[in-house]
Structure formats: structure tokens, C-alpha cells
Amino acid sequence: MNLKLRLNLIITLLLASVLLLAAVLMVHNARDDVRAEVQSTATLAMHLLDAEILHYTSDFGWMREAEGQNSNSIFRLHSLGNVRHLRIEFFDAQGRLRDSNIEAEHQLSSSWLIQAMDLLSPAMPEIRRKIFANGRMIGELVVTPDPSYEIQEVLGDILSLLMLVAIFFVAVNALVYWAVGRAMRPVDSVMTALNELEQGNLKARLPEFELPELTGISRKFNAMAETLEKSIHNNHKLTQQMIRLQEDERKNLARDLHDEIGQYLTAVHVDASAIINAKDIEGAKDSAQAISVVARQMMDIVHDMLQRLRPSGLDAFGLATAVTDLVNTWKQRNRKVQVNLDIPDNLDHVQDETMAVAVYRIVQECLTNITRHAHANQVDIRIYIVDAMLSIEVTDDGRGFNMTQLPSGFGLAGMRERVEGLGGRFSLESALAAGARIRVELPLQESSKETQ
Structure with a gap:
């Protein structure tokens, strides 16, 4: 994985972590706000309903009207449809639903935010009021806090914010990808110069880059390449000098062998022939003495030659x-x-x-x-x-x-x-x-x- 993708992945993980934490905090804050809002509405509604119940229990005329209307609109709850935070229902004595402020087709479907808030907090308790008339219970009024509408409003705000965060996320990743790509563009020049050095082009150099860090690398690389070029040039020159020195040494040895040793060997050969052809012992002694002198001179020459090739005293002393x-x-x-x-x-x-x-x-x-x-x-x-x-x-x-x-x-x-x-x-x-x-x-x- 290259550097650009790695940085984008790190930024993505970081933003995703921040987004997850923000979502948890938003759900937590929304839960408290919704509970407070719904609780306030429920409290106000109960005050009004209690007053209404008191009126009904003190005036029995509404019972005859209710019986004529089949008891479906005793409290006219259907007219309270604008009370969105509460579900107000009236059940008769047999537990059958007679009236409600929310019709079934208008109920909101459960969203992920509602489910999340249900998991984070316990359900809000319903409020029940039993209705008695003439000493008998004629039904029960049930008020259930319904935060669905409020949660949907919060959900809309959260979705808008998440959309803004998503746009910011995409923009940041695109900007980082472009900036890193632009900053890493000189790496191609570095790789090209390294490949040229590898292929033997010692003249390869890097240009001056805009970034100070890459400028330092450029200068160090150029200094290294120049040093390498000089070193290889000096090595080639040294190799030629060594070859020339070896040839000179061989030439000197050949000359010494030819001029010195060859001459002395000729003298030894002449004196040896004189000994062989000597007529008396005195002549033979003179030739033998000459051979001895020549041998000592040859030994000195060989010693000097060996000393040039290898210092003999180093091993011996x-x-x-x-x-x-x-x-x-x-x-x-x-x-x-x-x-x-x-x-x-x-x-x-x-x-x-x-x-x-x-x-x-x-x-x-x-x-x-x-x-x-x-x-x-x-x-x-x-x-x-x-x-x-x-x-x-x-x-x-x-x-x-x-x-x-x-x-x-x-x-x-x-x-x-x-x-x-x-x-x-x-x-x-x-x-x-x-x-x-x-x-x-x-x-x-x-x-x-x-x-x-």
C-alpha cells in the first residue's frame, strides 16, 4: 500500500471514529431533549385532561349524548391530532378502544434513531385515568408519551449534519490525496536518478526541490554521486597506474636479469671452461676464485631484487x-x-x-x-x-x-x-x-x- 492510500485510510479511520463518537453523543443529547420535551407536553396535557374529566364527572348530560353517539367521541380526542408528542386513547369498560387522537394510518414507522434511543433509555411510562360516572367505571383514559415526531425532527437535523460531515470527509480525503501526491512527485525523480546510477550513469543528479526536506536529500544525493564519480575515476586511474607499475617492475627485473645475471653467468661459464681446460693447478685456482667473486656479486643482486619484491627481514627478524x-x-x-x-x-x-x-x-x-x-x-x-x-x-x-x-x-x-x-x-x-x-x-x- 502506497503512502497516499495509507494516509487516506488513517484519515478515514480517524474521521469514522470521530463520527461514531459524535453520533453517540448526539443520540444521548437527543434522548434527554426529547424526554424533557415530551414530559413537558404530557404534564400540560394531563392538566387539561384532568380538568376535562372533572367537568364530565360533574355533569351527566354528556352520558346521554355519548350513548346516542355510541360512545365514540366522548372526549373528542380525534380533534387533538395536532398534539404530536402524546398518544391519547380512551378505552371503554370492556377494554375496547373508543377514541384516539392519532389515526392508525398516520402512525410513524420506527426508525434506527428511535430504536437506538429505546436501547439507551427506558420507555416513558404511560398515564392512566379511570373514568367513573354514577358510581361505575365507564372507561379508561390512557395517555402514552410518543416521542416519534420529536425524534424524527432530531433525525432530520442529524441527517443534515451527517451529510455535511460526509461532504467534509470526501473533501478532506481528496485534498490529502492531492497534496500528498504533489509532495511525493519528486520521488519519481529520485527513483529515476537511482536507476541511472545503478545502470552506470555517474552523471545523474537531482534538481533543487521546493520542499526543504527534499532539498536536503537532493544535495546529499548529488554530493554522494559526485563522490562516487570521483572515487570510481580515481580507482580507474589507480588501476592503470598499478598496471603500468607492474609492467615497469617486470621491465626492470628483465633488464636486471639480462644485464646483470646474464653477464655474470657468462663470466661463470668462461671461468668454468678455463678450469676444465686448465693445464696446471694455479690456473684452475684463479678461475675458481673468479667464479667465487662473481657468485657473491650475483647473490647481492638477487638479494636486492628479492628485497624489492618482498622484504626478507620482515619474516626473519x-x-x-x-x-x-x-x-x-x-x-x-x-x-x-x-x-x-x-x-x-x-x-x-x-x-x-x-x-x-x-x-x-x-x-x-x-x-x-x-x-x-x-x-x-x-x-x-x-x-x-x-x-x-x-x-x-x-x-x-x-x-x-x-x-x-x-x-x-x-x-x-x-x-x-x-x-x-x-x-x-x-x-x-x-x-x-x-x-x-x-x-x-x-x-x-x-x-x-x-x-x-
Whole structure:
């Protein structure tokens, strides 16, 4: 059930409840009013009838007239037809109806309101007056309160009011249906924009709506779509950079294998052939010594290649030793730069391999960027663990750069993606001629926190 029908149903139930309560109150009030009106009429009528009965019982001439008229119009009750609230009947001594102010064809049919009032209140008692003449009872006068006419008048008023309420009810429902439909019209625009996003159209945007609530949704949606577009664009760019980086790495490895390893293998082959063809032991020793030197050089080259692919000290000696060795090696190549390294004693307790490799690579990338771009004189590296968060801060006093024009290389983007992939936070601060500061926060895994 959509929102419009749901609101109309709620309003219908509310109005129906109010209408039912109003009907009960109206019936209750009408009952009291009708009783008071009929009781007043009955009291007045009884005063008049008592006076009439007194007159008849003191003058017996009317009996002869009544006998001549077959006793059907002793009190001339048929002439009191305009007394609508009372049913006045005269019964003879045998209980037969002789006269009445209401003819049978003029009696009102019982309506729902009369039945409801009969249920809500007890019937009004009838009034009886026995008529005696000359010491004998000649009949009985019965006055029965008859609220039918009064109730019919109340019923007419209630029906008029109910008609007005029905018109109001229909008008309110129609107005609510139209207003909600008009207010919910922008939902179609939202659904269209969401469908376009689902189908890959990242340019989908929402217009500015009239309602303030929908205007906020529009702005948030457009900001989300813009962020999503930038994120996907950056991911595509990062993917291309990663592919290019992989190809460069493969090219470097192929060149090293061809230029370095291939050259040394050729030298080993020549020296081995010389040993085989040696005429004396001294010549063989010289060739064997040359092979030993070449083998050590090949081992150094293979070690450097493996270090680029995977830091071997990380598995053998732990994260703290691997980072310290990385920084010391960098210091040997950049002797003019003063490096301050602060590493906690419990850094080796980081057992998660992905986390350890990330810390190592982040420090390595920071040092590489400082070598290439910063031209710094001092570098401060601080790693610490606080509240189950491992933090890395790398600060240099180099030439810095404008934050509105970040370097387009893979280094910063790669670090950010690596950190965010582990659920961490990456921040960069820099200004021209003011150095740079990189701060990384990584959440520790449960195993690392328990070890601490």
C-alpha cells in the first residue's frame, strides 16, 4: 500500500471514529431533549385532561349524548391530532378502544434513531385515568408519551449534519490525496536518478526541490554521486597506474636479469671452461676464485631484487628490525639527511602479515618520495601504538608542495588505498617551503591487541 492510500485510510479511520463518537453523543443529547420535551407536553396535557374529566364527572348530560353517539367521541380526542408528542386513547369498560387522537394510518414507522434511543433509555411510562360516572367505571383514559415526531425532527437535523460531515470527509480525503501526491512527485525523480546510477550513469543528479526536506536529500544525493564519480575515476586511474607499475617492475627485473645475471653467468661459464681446460693447478685456482667473486656479486643482486619484491627481514627478524634496517640502508644512501627514528618495543607484536607489510611499505614509500621530491635536511619517523591503533608519522623539512596540486604519481594514491583498504585513516599536510607531514592510523587486529 502506497503512502497516499495509507494516509487516506488513517484519515478515514480517524474521521469514522470521530463520527461514531459524535453520533453517540448526539443520540444521548437527543434522548434527554426529547424526554424533557415530551414530559413537558404530557404534564400540560394531563392538566387539561384532568380538568376535562372533572367537568364530565360533574355533569351527566354528556352520558346521554355519548350513548346516542355510541360512545365514540366522548372526549373528542380525534380533534387533538395536532398534539404530536402524546398518544391519547380512551378505552371503554370492556377494554375496547373508543377514541384516539392519532389515526392508525398516520402512525410513524420506527426508525434506527428511535430504536437506538429505546436501547439507551427506558420507555416513558404511560398515564392512566379511570373514568367513573354514577358510581361505575365507564372507561379508561390512557395517555402514552410518543416521542416519534420529536425524534424524527432530531433525525432530520442529524441527517443534515451527517451529510455535511460526509461532504467534509470526501473533501478532506481528496485534498490529502492531492497534496500528498504533489509532495511525493519528486520521488519519481529520485527513483529515476537511482536507476541511472545503478545502470552506470555517474552523471545523474537531482534538481533543487521546493520542499526543504527534499532539498536536503537532493544535495546529499548529488554530493554522494559526485563522490562516487570521483572515487570510481580515481580507482580507474589507480588501476592503470598499478598496471603500468607492474609492467615497469617486470621491465626492470628483465633488464636486471639480462644485464646483470646474464653477464655474470657468462663470466661463470668462461671461468668454468678455463678450469676444465686448465693445464696446471694455479690456473684452475684463479678461475675458481673468479667464479667465487662473481657468485657473491650475483647473490647481492638477487638479494636486492628479492628485497624489492618482498622484504626478507620482515619474516626473519620482525617488523621493528625490518623497518630499522630499511631506514639505516636509506641513511647510508642519503648521508646528508639527518633521520630520527622512534619505534616502540612492542612493534614486533603485530602478528598480522598484511598489517606488517603495510607499515613497512608506507615507510619505504615515504622515504622514496623524500629522496625524489623533498630535498630535505631532516626526517622524523615515529611509530607508536595507542588505544588499539597503530600510528605512523613521517615529517620532513623539505620544499613541500601546494595541497591544491597534489603530485599525480602512484606513491600517495597507493599509500591511501593501502591504508583505507585496512580500515585506517590517511592524512597529508604540506605547504610550499614548509615540508610535509604524513599521518597514518591503522586499527590493530584482535590477535595483535591480545599479544600486547
